[in-house]
Amino acid sequence: MNQKIVECIYAAVDEANRDRNGRPPLAKELDTPIHGDADGMDSLGLINFIVAVEENVERELGVSVVLGDDRALEQDPSPFRSVRALAEYTEVLVAEQS
Numbered sequence: 694m695n696q697k698i699v700e701c702i703y704a705a706v707d708e709a710n711r712d713r714n715g716r717p718p719l720a721k722e723l724d725t726p727i728h729g730d731a732d733g734m735d736s737l738g739l740i741n742f743i744v745a746v747e748e749n750v751e752r753e754l755g756v757s758v759v760l761g762d763d764r765a766l767e768q769d770p771s772p773f774r775s776v777r778a779l780a781e782y783t784e785v786l787v788a789e790q791s
Contacts, residue, residue, distance in 0.1 A: 698783050699723070701749035702776055709734060709742050723777040739773065750783060758786040 703721045710718040719725050726733040734742055743761045751757050765772050772782035
């Protein structure tokens with residue numbers, strides 16, 4: 694797994710945690726649920742998180758990826774179920790751009 698991609702996601706986790714409004718912070722761990730879990734993000738939080746990850750990936754890797762498109766939404770299981778799943782999905786998208 695690409696450690697730079699994981700770091701981009703963890704940076705977005707830090708941003709999301711600042712907006713959790715009293716809810717427990719998301720852990721910076723590969724198995725942390727992102728969406729679809731009681732401790733995960735709500736829909737608006739998920740959108741902001743996805744944008745942050747996209748921006749971080751572009752800034753750090755110089756590759757523009759779109760994480761919140763139909764392709765992602767049609768995946769089963771969802772690439773937004775955990776940090777690990779999102780990192781693996783993002784890695785595929787980055788590789789396609791190379």
